[in-house]
Amino acid sequence: MVSLKDIAKACGVSTSSVSKALNGHKDISEKKKEEIIQVARDMGYMPNAAARSLKTNRTYNLGVLFTDKTQRGLTHEYFSCVLESFRVEAEKHGYAITFISQNIGGKPMSYYQHCMHRGYDGIVIASVDFRAPEVMELIEGNIPVVTIDHLFNDRTAILSDNVDGMKQLVQYIHKCGHRKIAFIHGEDTSVTQKRLASFYKTCEELKMKIPDEYICEAIYHDPKATAIKTKELLELAIPPTCIIFPDDFSSIGGINVIKDAGLRIPDDISIVGYDGIYLSRVLEPSLTTLKQNTDELGRLAALRLIELIEKPKTAIPQQVIVKGELLLGNSVKKL
Structure with missing residues (x-):
């Protein structure tokens, strides 16, 4: 195990100088401090956790x-x-x-x-x-x-940025010619509140009127809940042409219901997700979604x-x- 003494020898300085450099003391030049820290890294120095905790009063x-x-x-x-x-x-x-x-x-x-x-x-x-x-x-x-x-x-x-994320999705769907847009959102959280408000605001700016029955509540990350709400939307007298799902994972439930109804994506109905997880890329067809960073x-x-x-x-x-x-x-x- 590498010690302070080993680092001091390699740098040609005292062990106290090494200690000061590694602990961020100001009475040592920045240049020398950086040099010692780099040597310590190169040598694979790891401070003793117990000793460090005693000195800093932190557990890390x-x-x-x-x-x-x-x-x-x-x-x-x-x-x-x-x-x-x-x-x-x-x-x-x-x-x-x-x-x-x-x-x-x-x-x-x-x-x-x-x-x-x-x-x-x-x-x-x-x-x-x-x-x-x-x-x-x-x-x-x-x-x-x-x-x-x-x-x-x-x-x-x-x-x-759930407000901007939802805005980007709705604007894209609108640009593709859709006016009958449904939104299956997750449970009542601050994330949901922001997405829902942004959905309505963006639709208003684009002069789209969204029927109340196009807005449904499910649960995030729950394909079964999304499947139930998707079925209800498909059974409406005037069904939507595009459905926004709560997230990419829960979209699986909606996709299965759409396929069971004999409909094709996107020929008969369009869908989008949210999150941008790996699954969205491997679904067939690949999912249009908002990738969170x-x-x-x-x-x-x-x-x-x-x-x-x-x-x-x-x-x-x-x-x-x-x-x-x-x-x-x-x-x-x-x-």
Whole structure:
């Protein structure tokens, strides 16, 4: 194992100079500091976690609170990509991540109690019922928190631009000649509220009137719920020519119902998804969708959380909005 003494010998400096460089002390020149840090990296130096924790009063462990209604866990491709990006960026800065639960060794406890028990330096929260009392306890606690896709007052949030994303989708569908556009949205969350408001606003700007029966509620990431709502839309006296699904994964349910009805996509009916996960590219036909920038969402969540931890006096709570990208597939017919 590489020691401070080994690095000092390689750099031709004292061990105290190495220690100062690795700990960011100001009484050593930037040039010399960078040189020592680079040598330490090249030699594969890893600081002792226990010693570092004692010195900095931090555990270098971040808690992740993530649940979803369909209980798919990390098989949920969108959030697994966001959290993977979060993990990679956190590890670059010397932090490990652990998932938060309400049970340790068979002993029930609240999320906040779990976090205090583990001594987390900070917490990232994604895809939960943000209104639940146990989540609010975390938000109002003393541990630095960053949320993904949900906004609280005086807390840092990393937000996918759902308003612009939905606008891009509706404008494209309209450009293809569609005026009878249905929207199956997810459950009532801040994400849904933004997408729904943007849907109506964009339709209004394009002078399209959308019948109430064209708007349906299902559940995110749930093909069965989407299948039920798709069937209802197809059975309307005047069915839509295009359906916007809650997300790419749940579109599978809608696609199966459309095919079972003897209809072809996009010849008989057009569809679009949301998220831009890998599945959207391999479906037949490929799905037109809005790709959310999962890499940037996770990376920024890690950076902002670490800033809150390491610079508590200067870090300002902020809302960071990350734009998505329209991916054109073959699922929308040009009328």
